[in-house]
Amino acid sequence: MLTVILQQGINGIVVGSLYVLVAxxxxxxxxxxxxxxxxxxxxxxxxxxxxxxITHWLSGNYFAGIAAAFIVGAxxxxxxxxxxxxxxxxxxxxxLPLIATIGVSIMLQNAMLILLGPIPYSFDTPYSNQVIRxxxxxxxxxxxxxxxxxxxxxxxxxxxxxxxxxxxxLRAVSxxxxxxxxxxxxxxxxIMLTFVIASALAGMGGAxxxxxxxxxxxxxxxxxxxxxxxxxxxGFGNVEGTIVAGLIVGLIESYTTQFxxxxxxDIVVFALLLLTLAVRPTGLIAERREENV
Amino acid sequence: xxxxxxxxxxxxxxxxxxxxxxLIICAVNVLLAIGLDFVLGYAGQLNLGQSAFYGIGAYAxxxxxxxxxxxxxxxxxxxVFLAGAAGVFLSMFAVRLRGHYLAIAxxxxxxxxxxxxxxxxxxxxxxxxxxxxAPPPPLAIRGLPSIEFTNLASLFYLIAGFAxxxxxxxxxxxxxxxGETLTAIREDEVSATSLGVNCQKWKVFAFAVSSAVAGAGxxxxxxxxxxxxxxxxxxxxxxxxxxxxxxxxxxxLIGPVLGAILLTVLPELLRGIGDLRLIVYGVSVTLVVLFMxxxxxxxxxxxxxxxxxxxxxxxxP
Numbered sequence: 146m147l148t149v150i151l152q153q154g155i156n157g158i159v160v161g162s163l164y165v166l167v168a169x170x171x172x173x174x175x176x177x178x179x180x181x182x183x184x185x186x187x188x189x190x191x192x193x194x195x196x197x198x199i200t201h202w203l204s205g206n207y208f209a210g211i212a213a214a215f216i217v218g219a220x221x222x223x224x225x226x227x228x229x230x231x232x233x234x235x236x237x238x239x240x241l242p243l244i245a246t247i248g249v250s251i252m253l254q255n256a257m258l259i260l261l262g263p264i265p266y267s268f269d270t271p272y273s274n275q276v277i278r279x280x281x282x283x284x285x286x287x288x289x290x291x292x293x294x295x296x297x298x299x300x301x302x303x304x305x306x307x308x309x310x311x312x313x314x315l316r317a318v319s320x321x322x323x324x325x326x327x328x329x330x331x332x333x334x335x336i337m338l339t340f341v342i343a344s345a346l347a348g349m350g351g352a353x354x355x356x357x358x359x360x361x362x363x364x365x366x367x368x369x370x371x372x373x374x375x376x377x378x379x380g381f382g383n384v385e386g387t388i389v390a391g392l393i394v395g396l397i398e399s400y401t402t403q404f405x406x407x408x409x410x411d412i413v414v415f416a417l418l419l420l421t422l423a424v425r426p427t428g429l430i431a432e433r434r435e436e437n438v
Numbered sequence: 439x440x441x442x443x444x445x446x447x448x449x450x451x452x453x454x455x456x457x458x459x460x461l462i463i464c465a466v467n468v469l470l471a472i473g474l475d476f477v478l479g480y481a482g483q484l485n486l487g488q489s490a491f492y493g494i495g496a497y498a499x500x501x502x503x504x505x506x507x508x509x510x511x512x513x514x515x516x517x518v519f520l521a522g523a524a525g526v527f528l529s530m531f532a533v534r535l536r537g538h539y540l541a542i543a544x545x546x547x548x549x550x551x552x553x554x555x556x557x558x559x560x561x562x563x564x565x566x567x568x569x570x571x572a573p574p575p576p577l578a579i580r581g582l583p584s585i586e587f588t589n590l591a592s593l594f595y596l597i598a599g600f601a602x603x604x605x606x607x608x609x610x611x612x613x614x615x616x617g618e619t620l621t622a623i624r625e626d627e628v629s630a631t632s633l634g635v636n637c638q639k640w641k642v643f644a645f646a647v648s649s650a651v652a653g654a655g656x657x658x659x660x661x662x663x664x665x666x667x668x669x670x671x672x673x674x675x676x677x678x679x680x681x682x683x684x685x686x687x688x689x690x691l692i693g694p695v696l697g698a699i700l701l702t703v704l705p706e707l708l709r710g711i712g713d714l715r716l717i718v719y720g721v722s723v724t725l726v727v728l729f730m731x732x733x734x735x736x737x738x739x740x741x742x743x744x745x746x747x748x749x750x751x752x753x754x755p
Contacts, residue, residue: 175538179538181538181542229724229728232728233727236731238731239537239538240482240484240537241727242727243484243538243541244484244680244684244723245723245724245727247680247723248681248719248721248722248724248725249720249724250677251674251681251716251717251719251720251723252717252720252721252724253720254720255716255720258716366673370545370546370549370673373542373545373546374542374546381538381539406557408556409553409557411549411550411553412554412557415546415547415549415550416550418546419531419543419546422531422534422535422539422543423530423531423534
């Protein structure tokens with residue numbers, strides 16, 4: 146029994162750390178712009194496919210695939226900002242950018258459907274079949290890699306936000322865009338940078354999700370709805386909250402699969418989301434922060 | 439009046455069953471789109487849960503008919519009522535949340551509803567679906583020959599007629615002070631409250647109306663296709679309905695009607711080119727939001743204005 150709980154705990158952390166990678170980008174963008182990029186999920190899918198094709202083309206060099214997905218994701222982020230969010234910045238209706246990105250999302254999904262077809266791709270990396278056994282539990286090297294790469298990436302992101310000038314500028318803009326502008330920070334550059342970073346992480350998240358997920362053009366949709374749930378449970382714009390909530394949702398998912406029914410995953414996660422919104426719309430984890438302000 | 443004549447003539451123009459089926463789908467989509475526009479375009483609440491209300495209406499009425507033997511029109515009323523009640527439930531969140539939070543909460547609601555339809559196999563039969571749903575029973579009025587709804591033309595008249603009536607009712611409602619109240623909430627909730635508008639009450643009302651209309655669309659949809667599977671009510675359906683409202687022009691009632699018709703017919707015309715059907719939705723929404731946020735209605739107004747300028751020769755020196 147204990148090993149089952151441990152085993153599912155490991156699975157939950159693997160999935161959860163992937164969700165963190167995707168959700169953290171949504172949180173960053175919301176922080177600086179108070180907007181949601183609905184096509185974020187499709188950047189995840191694009192990243193997964195880029196990694197798939199690069200890995201196969203370079204006969205199994207998975208790290209090159211991850212790097213390529215990172216770069217393609219960054220390019221998509223730049224494009225999304227330049228084509229959608231910049232032109233809509235000065236419109237009075239705050240919902241228009243969200244609706245436009247829903248349009249982009251439908252467009253990207255169906256473009257991929259035409260190019261790649263609806264049949265799931267099986268993305269096996271050289272690490273998918275190497276199994277590590279540890280005290281009754283086991284996990285693949287791929288899984289270890291996912292957790293490791295996610296943890297390093299988040300740590301780097303955290304250090305970037307805390308210690309570099311650009312990171313401080315990013316936090317300044319998300320706290321108060323106008324005052325940051327007065328301090329000589331160009332908010333437009335910071336917003337652009339945020340989109341590039343967030344989308345690069347999404348692309349990379351896709352590269353690592355690909356091997357553990359059913360890889361179709363619609364793979365991103367199931368991830369994004371959970372990423373939204375995570376971002377709200379953790380508190381929009383709150384990076385630490387997003388990390389904790391991401392791991393919690395990953396664990397909920399694996400324990401629901403084990404002890405209840407896999408079909409109930411979304412129901413449990415979204416019931417938690419609706420509960421959070423009903424009880425504390427600023428997020429369960431942002432609670433303490435709210436009081437400090 | 440022109441609308442009545444158009445509805446009357448359409449089945450005569452399109453005689454083959456393929457296009458008549460499309461006409462019926464158009465009528466259902468018109469219902470869904472004007473329902474969403476009521477809450478989005480007028481009350482300014484981005485509700486991405488329309489697919490859930492559509493599904494609740496469809497499944498509730500169908501299950502009542504097939505499992506409990508309830509007569510069609512009673513099942514219809516209950517289905518519409520349940521969809522409206524679900525809308526009231528979701529509006530409890532709308533009362534507290536604004537903008538993006540509501541969008542995600544409603545999306546979450548749509549995901550939960552879809553998953554319930556998919557996993558509650560003992561009731562909904564899950565992914566296997568429900569088959570052999572009967573069309574509405576014949577409408578017999580004393581002294582007149584009874585109307586059978588087994589043929590597509592009369593089913594179209596029934597659904598389009600209902601959509602037209604709904605349009606008239608909503609139009610009357612929006613031209614009454616209710617419309618102004620909802621618009622005030624959309625433009626500035628704080629100001630509206632300061633003028634004595636009970637925003638919470640009106641948001642609940644807007645959600646109830648919007649979801650009840652979607653529920654009616656669901657009942658008709660079920661009785662038309664005769665088959666229910668959960669995938670028809672996946673969240674992408676919400677996005678399609680949103681696309682119809684946006685492309686037609688949100689905040690006008692005629693816009694979503696035009697948007698629904700255009701986005702139902704256009705993909706059918708493009709069917710020959712291949713799998714471009716849904717991409718049309720994505721491209722049109724993105725372009726409309728970027729370049730013509732008032733949709734078809736705004737475009738038509740601009741063209742009309744332009745024509746008027748041209749037809750007045752004395753204005754040019």
